[in-house]
Amino acid sequence: MITGFNHVSIVVPDLAAAMARLEQVYHLKAGEPRINAEQGVRLVWIDLGNARLxxxxxxxxxxxxxxxxxxxxxxxxxxxxxxxxxVDATLGALAQCGVRALGGGSAQRNVHGERIAFLQPKDFFGALVELEEHGDAAH
Amino acid sequence: MITGFNHVSIVVPDLAAAMARLEQVYHLKAGEPRINAEQGVRLVWIDLGNARLxxxxxxxxxxxxxxxxxxxxxxxxxxxxxxxxxVDATLGALAQCGVRALGGGSAQRNVHGERIAFLQPKDFFGALVELEEHGDAAH
Structure with missing residues (x-):
């Protein structure tokens, strides 16, 4: 069951430059960079209070x-x-409605160890949607 | 000053079909459709508790x-x-850093009468970002 909004994710050509610009121009401070070796990405999160970038x-x-x-x-x-x-219960319920998950349909872990999955974009109006497991509605 | 996250917006080819699918498959109920005549769009919001689609x-x-x-x-x-x-103070501060707003840089109103503006995507890592004015951090 979907319980809330977690984050929107932006790909940038140069993470260090983007972090500096985000802080100087937009006064948004990013956390420490983490690497997801499986996905081949280096990423940071910016806490906006009710959700993240x-x-x-x-x-x-x-x-x-x-x-x-x-x-x-x-x-x-x-x-x-x-x-x-x-994640597993949600993927199971969505699969019964024909919604496909990427990567064979099993949950992965993100850089913080949280269980995640990505849905096939064609099954969500062309948008790539990640699902992240939380015991409560907070992010 | 940026105070929080408001929504992520998805364009769909058929709004009525998308609303029905979102409710049946994802158990997310949309509000009543509104029309923004200036932008030429019909839109709905889905409340996720901490933010909206x-x-x-x-x-x-x-x-x-x-x-x-x-x-x-x-x-x-x-x-x-x-x-x-x-919105005006934020656009003014951003303009001093070279960030451009679309449509000449003045605020518009959304379908709920809230004051909004859109930033030039090249000035936010290729992402189209809307700013919406609220007196507090709540959406």
Whole structure:
């Protein structure tokens, strides 16, 4: 079950430059960069109080995020993430309605160890949607 | 000053079909459709507790949203919206850092009468960002 909004994620060509610009121009301070080796991304989160922004850059040329940058060299909105009370139960219920998850349909872990999954964009109006498991509605 | 996250907005090819699917498959109920005649869009909001989703469809062929659908026939993420304590003051401060607002830089009103503005995507890592004025951090 979807319980709230978690974050919107933006791919940027240069994470360090983006972090500096976000702080100097927009007064938004990012946390420490983390690496998701499986996805081939380096990312930071910016806490907005009720939700977060995520900035990502690729760590290798075959990262899906590198391919996104080839199509969008200035960067752009990559996905958004909704909280769910349980990833497996939610994926199971969605599968019964024909909604497909990427990567074979099993949950992964994000850089903070939280259980996540991504839905097939065609099954959510062309938007790439991440689901993140939380026991409550807070992010 | 940016005070919080407001919504992420998705363009869909058929708003009524999208609302029905969102409720049946994802158990997310949209509010009543509203029309923004200036932007040429019909839109609904889905309250997620801490933030909202927005779904939009074009109401006329020359709507910017119609052009988005030509490039993305299944739909897709169009923009996201951040809360600010004052649109004019925020646009003024951002302009001093070279950040441009779309449409000449003056605030518009959304379908609920709230004061809004859109930033030039190149000035926010390729992402189209809406600013919406609220006296406090709540959406």
């Amino acid at each position: 995520e900035l990502m850059e690729p760590t290798r040329p075959d990262s899906p995020v590198a391919k996104f940058l080839e199509r969008n060299p200035h960067g752009g909105i990559h996905h958004f993430c909704l909280n769910v009370d349980g | 927005e779904l939009m469809e074009p109401t006329r062929p020359d709507s910017p949203v119609a052009k988005f659908l030509e490039r993305n026939p299944h739909g897709g993420i169009h923009h996201f919206c951040l809360n600010v304590d004052g």
